[in-house]
Amino acid sequence: MVFRSIAIALGFFLCAPAQAQSLVGTSVELGLSSLGLSVVPSYIVSPTLSVRAPVYFGGRDGSYTDDDGNILTGKADLTSAIVLADYRPFENGFRVSGGLALGGYRANATVTNPTIDGTTYSGTFDVRLAQKNDIQPVFSMGFAYPMGGKILLSGDVGAKIGTYRLVAEGGSLTPVEQAGFDNEIARMNNDLSQLKATPFLSVGIGFQF
Template structure:
């Protein structure tokens, strides 16, 4: 009897082999991830290829008003975010931690005005101008490489909470300035100094931090 059971078990195991291999098909699925990020609100669509790899593409956007105050002026600004890209994730361990690399296209920009300006006229006298005489637009590099890491926490069978942390290399921001301050008696060197101060404030943003939280739905 035992011999008969063993003989019956052999074809059963042989049939089970492909089925066990097909368990990897659990990774052969698409997913959609709405998210919020330092890049704005967005959504990603992706495909989990196998245990080690997945690929995703997404778009983010948003807008924010803010004021940067300085002793000589206040920069009233509006940041407009619009960017999208492709990311490849690698799972090095037998868990849901992954390393990421990718590329994004950016149309992010900051538009603003210099208000409450304290300066000097050409005759040397000090002056205060509450209304803006100078406007500017700041743009990042259009093409930005991305590196990062993330972790996925299962909520239910096909729903997960995703966390991503990474960095975008945005390059040196480009500042386009339109000023009519010189027509009202401001020295051009003071205008140039104000522009350079604006460049210095933006210099740290060559590398842009990315933090993202999303809800992943698998199909």
């Protein structure tokens, strides 16, 4: 039943009569995404082409306890911006998009006397997790649908292409302990390198000018 509902919804946006005449000029959307809260200005260039520049923001301060019982205290930042070109092959609300993203998920934290796989490392460490590259390719598909008047409903699913890197510095370690600690960080980065993309889901409501 769920798959049937999804198929009906997708078919509606793919096969509905062209809505290009209702998607004109400039619009601004407010949205909620796994990338953060968003403000999305956009401009309709032609019935099949538009450009968007979503800006995402958000984050939180706090503490996190990992599987080894280590308490990391710090801040996560979601600030980023994306420039997208939207192609509407059916001249309606359905769109396929591509572009570039600047910024994204970042976290900075401190941890004292961390234990990794049963080994405790003395001292306080500064830990940073961020994308390897500040600029990443982005691909998505979704819809922008006029709800009547100037109100616009939109949604997208996609991915940012790129990997992450973990850096940990500090502590009071002997050369042997430092070598062991560096090996653990290298192992974690090897695991992170398996994540080739960051998927995202976005929904929004906008106003056309």
